[in-house]
Amino acid sequence: MPSHDILHMELNFPSDHIALSTKNLEVIYADGARAVKGISLSIPKKATTAIIGPSGCGKSTALRAFNRMNELIPGTVTKGEVLFHSRNIYAPSIDPVTVRTNIGMVFQKPNPFPKSIYENIAWAARIHGHKGNCDELVESCLRKAALWDEVKDKLRRSAMSLSGGQQQRLCIARTLALTPEVILMDEPTSALDPLSTASIEELTSELKKDYTIIIVTHNLQQAGRISDMTAFMLLGDLIEYAPTKKLFVNPEDERTERYITGRFG
Amino acid sequence: MSEESSGLLRRRRRKNSLFTVLLAIPVIIVVFILGHMLGKIFINGVKALNLDFFTKAQKPFGEPGGGIANAIIGSVIVVLLATVISLPIAVLVALYLAENPEKRIAKTLLVVVNALQGLPSIIIGIVIYSWMVVPMKSFSALAGGVALSFIMIPLLTTTIREIFVLVPGSYREAALSLGVPRWRTTVGVILPAALPGILNSTGLGIARIAGETAPLLFTAFGSPYISTALGKPISTLPLIIYEYIKSPYDDWHQKAWGAALLLVCFVLLITVPMNLRKDRSKG
Ligand SMILES: Nc1ncnc2c1ncn2[C@@H]1O[C@H](COP(=O)(O)OP(=O)(O)O)[C@@H](O)[C@H]1O
Ligand SMILES: [Mg+2]
Numbered sequence: 001m002p003s004h005d006i007l008h009m010e011l012n013f014p015s016d017h018i019a020l021s022t023k024n025l026e027v028i029y030a031d032g033a034r035a036v037k038g039i040s041l042s043i044p045k046k047a048t049t050a051i052i053g054p055s056g057c058g059k060s061t062a063l064r065a066f067n068r069m070n071e072l073i074p075g076t077v078t079k080g081e082v083l084f085h086s087r088n089i090y091a092p093s094i095d096p097v098t099v100r101t102n103i104g105m106v107f108q109k110p111n112p113f114p115k116s117i118y119e120n121i122a123w124a125a126r127i128h129g130h131k132g133n134c135d136e137l138v139e140s141c142l143r144k145a146a147l148w149d150e151v152k153d154k155l156r157r158s159a160m161s162l163s164g165g166q167q168q169r170l171c172i173a174r175t176l177a178l179t180p181e182v183i184l185m186d187e188p189t190s191a192l193d194p195l196s197t198a199s200i201e202e203l204t205s206e207l208k209k210d211y212t213i214i215i216v217t218h219n220l221q222q223a224g225r226i227s228d229m230t231a232f233m234l235l236g237d238l239i240e241y242a243p244t245k246k247l248f249v250n251p252e253d254e255r256t257e258r259y260i261t262g263r264f265g
Numbered sequence: 266m267s268e269e270s271s272g273l274l275r276r277r278r279r280k281n282s283l284f285t286v287l288l289a290i291p292v293i294i295v296v297f298i299l300g301h302m303l304g305k306i307f308i309n310g311v312k313a314l315n316l317d318f319f320t321k322a323q324k325p326f327g328e329p330g331g332g333i334a335n336a337i338i339g340s341v342i343v344v345l346l347a348t349v350i351s352l353p354i355a356v357l358v359a360l361y362l363a364e365n366p367e368k369r370i371a372k373t374l375l376v377v378v379n380a381l382q383g384l385p386s387i388i389i390g391i392v393i394y395s396w397m398v399v400p401m402k403s404f405s406a407l408a409g410g411v412a413l414s415f416i417m418i419p420l421l422t423t424t425i426r427e428i429f430v431l432v433p434g435s436y437r438e439a440a441l442s443l444g445v446p447r448w449r450t451t452v453g454v455i456l457p458a459a460l461p462g463i464l465n466s467t468g469l470g471i472a473r474i475a476g477e478t479a480p481l482l483f484t485a486f487g488s489p490y491i492s493t494a495l496g497k498p499i500s501t502l503p504l505i506i507y508e509y510i511k512s513p514y515d516d517w518h519q520k521a522w523g524a525a526l527l528l529v530c531f532v533l534l535i536t537v538p539m540n541l542r543k544d545r546s547k548g
């Protein structure tokens with residue numbers, strides 16, 4: 001086995017600073033493809049962790065394994081452990097609904113519901129037992145997502161009328177409404193223009209004060225700008241996992257170096 | 266060289282315009298036939314229209330006067346009945362088919378639904394006759410509605426299934442990531458997103474069954490009286506057209522044309538705006 005575990009040890013987070021950790025996490029699709037081949041890493045709390053790597057290396061698959069989203073794809077098998085509050089989220093006693101309300105997800109393409117801006121935030125919250133008036137909840141989530149000022153006068157308008165960047169911030173607000181601890185983001189800016197991208201990046205720096213953020217990105221500059229930790233994946237393996245500065249300036253593995261200097265992938 | 270190519274160009278242009286003319290011929294023929302048909306129905310039908318036509322029931326055999334109110338009311342009842350039966354069944358089956366495309370039961374069901382669509386409508390009439398009219402010992406509006414629903418259910422199921430398939434999977438993914446149970450997603454997101462399309466399909470389905478005659482011949486059967494009873498025989502527009510056009514009386518012929526005009530207007534009123542809307546949403 002490669003040296004993940006040594007790297008993992010080197011980081012040495014005190015265990016109460018860990019939001020989520022994986023042990024030999026492995027994901028196999030119905031066609032037998034091993035998209036994630038046993039990765040182990042610990043994600044620090046209230047920080048941004050970036051997952052980078054060439055397209056098809058299993059970044060999205062790994063991210064989706066963190067809140068059991070791969071279960072939507074029939075025939076997908078997940079092995080190993082994802083520990084959240086020292087419990088394996090794949091244990092039979094764990095309700096996937098609880099997992100997903102604690103570990104939220106933002107997708108590559110903004111996917112608000114075809115409902116009003118207000119309902120996009122209130123709908124799931126109500127289903128999870130939020131009683132009575134949602135006005136305060138909607139306002140606070142939109143403020144946290146830096147969207148309030150732009151939409152406060154049109155909360156009843158369809159979310160589809162918003163720009164791509166606004167829709168993505170609405171999706172973030174929608175996730176915040178369930179008061180998650182961890183927010184997973186899968187290339188959240190790859191469908192956005194540079195200005196909207198900048199606003200999402202700024203937002204993640206703001207959000208990491210209260211939430212743990214794990215972001216998949218194919219954009220190395222972005223990972224460098226916004227993340228504290230970076231994980232580099234290649235062909236389903238975790239090659240290197242280190243503080244972002246260290247990984248970009250002084251990578252241990254030669255494959256990491258080749259990737260960040262643009263010599264392959 | 267340039268002369269040669271310009272000659273080629275001219276020949277090509279000539280071929281082109283010839284082809285355009287050839288294409289135009291069938292279009293002109295179709296438009297002419299359609300126009301002639303609608304014109305004929307309008308000219309013959311409009312003469313029958315007066316207040317009595319809409320408000321009075323038909324008169325006994327051979328007596329002049331009266332109207333077709335019994336058939337108008339009957340059509341509304343039978344078509345509504347068929348819609349009320351068909352829509353929930355079609356929506357549920359379509360949902361099942363759209364959400365479980367890989368299941369063998371779903372695949373079989375789809376084949377059955379498609380096969381039902383090809384069933385001659387007179388056969389549906391006979392089947393419902395033996396299933397309902399014989400045991401209940403009476404022709405009835407109910408039997409008519411059920412017979413029409415056998416035409417409507419497969420039609421709606423296939424069109425509504427396509428609408429569900431077109432609802433982006435990203436909604437389901439988003440709802441799942443928010444820990445929303447599957448059925449709440451279906452009711453709260455998928456159905457509302459599909460609703461305009463479902464209404465559209467229902468409209469087209471109504472237009473389709475409103476003109477059906479064969480399945481009603483020995484189910485709804487027809488009745489000269491204004492009736493709203495579901496257990497009694499009832500007339501409909503196509504049934505009264507069928508009955509009147511066979512009769513030897515000019516007055517009844519005219520009323521048959523009037524009923525035809527009414528039916529055509531109703532169908533066009535539903536289908537034309539919907540087809541226009543479909544075009545607009547595409548472009
Ligand atoms: N639903 C699926 N079924 C089978 N293979 C898949 C599926 N989704 C992704 N894969 C495969 O798994 C590998 C990793 O995919 P993915 O996690 O999407 O990579 P990334 O996000 O890094 O681009 C790829 O080889 C991809 O083809
Ligand atoms: Mg991906």
